[in-house]
Amino acid sequence: MSPSHRPDTMPPSRPPPGEEELRRLVAHLRHELRTSLTAVIGYSEDLLETLEGPEALRTELEALRGAGAAVLALVNERLGAEALRALSTSTLPRLVRALGDACAEPASAIAPLCVRLVAAAEGAGQYALIPTLCRIQAAGVMLNDLLAGYALELLPHAPPLGGMPKAADPTNEARLAEAPSAERGHILLVDDNSVTRDVLRQWLVRQGHDVEEASGGDAALELLRARAFDLVLLDLVMPDRSGIEVLDVLRAEDLLGRAPIIVLSALDEFDGVVSALERGADDYVTKPFHRVLLRARIRMALELRRHRERERAYQGMLAELRHAR
Structure with missing residues (x-):
């Protein structure tokens, strides 16, 4: 193995981001915030349109929609075209x-x-409302993580994962280590590139997660058949079996949906990302990874898994109620 491909070799330091890169990054933040707010506002409006229940529920739903609309107005104002020009x-x-x-x-x-x-x-x-409320709550978690993360680890001083790591902030590291166990997960990291795995594994462990690794699609399938994970980070392009092929096998073996799957892709692999999402992947992040966005995506995925479990429980409860009638 050549020195440039050894796991302990770090890529060279990147220069500080220029203004054009900053504009793209802020535009991306605006997109991510709006995506979360679309879920909060859209699901709230859907529930309000179909609600047949106590007035107290309607009042709380209107407050929920109002909270989302208030954040959206601020995002549009503070991250609008005029703000980006300046x-x-x-x-x-x-x-x-x-x-x-x-x-x-x-x-x-x-x-x-x-x-x-x-x-x-x-x-x-009104048990039928609960699965949708769980989705709104997951979107709210993503929204808060994005707002807090970008403010705490400000972009010019936080290079993406894959660049030289930022000097550790003892206060921040201690805060992450003390994160509630509900925010931690058992994660399967699937990537044939040993450098990517090493950088991501160290970062994930610092967040308090338990991490297992697979160097390819076949190894990942063996692990997924053998035990449960809270989340899978799945690379798209691997020599033995691609991420798309892994998703196809999981679907064929009725294993898809046990854990959320976040696809890892390069910027020029958009077609592959679309195919992965069509085959059942839950989300994607592009390389090189930005820590704030990746942390928010992982947190939302872990929330999604817990909400799926609650959703299944409520669906079972509804089925029992229908049967009893």
Whole structure:
């Protein structure tokens, strides 16, 4: 193996991002925030249109939709075209932090509202509402993680994974190590590139996750058949069996859906990403990875797995109620 491919060899340091790169990054942040808000607002409106229940439920749902709409208005204002035109390496930190501060109150209201709504739905016997409320809560988690993450690990000082690692912040590392166990997971990392696996594994372990590795598609399938995982990070391009082929086998063996799957792709592999999503992958991230976005995606995927388990339980409860009638 050549020195440039040894797992302990790190890529060269990247220069600080230029203003054009910053604009693209902020545009990407705006897209991700809007995606989460589409779920919060859209699902809330769907529930309001079909709700047949106590007025208290409607009031809470309207508050939930209002919280999402308030954050969306701030995102559109603070990250709109005019703001991007005025963006520079010196103004970006203030812009992102100001957005996080402005959105803090309405964004932090989403999860408690969902918790209250789930309890109210259970009390009113409106069990059919609960799976959708779980999806809204997962989107709210993603939203808060993006806002907090980009503010805490500001972009010009946080190179993507795959670049030279940032000097550890003892306070931040301690905070991550003390993260609630519900935010940690048993993760399968599938990638034929040993450098990528090594960088990602070390970072994931620092977040408190338990990580197993597979160097290819066949090894990944053996592990997935043998035991359960909370999340799979699956590379698209591998020499023995591609990520697409892994998804096809999982579907054929009725193993798809046990754990959320996040596809790892290069920027020029968009067609492969689309095929993976069509075959049952839950999300994707592009290489080189940005820590804030990857952490938010992983957190949302772990939330999704827990909500799927709750959803299955509620669907079973509904089936029993229909049978009893």
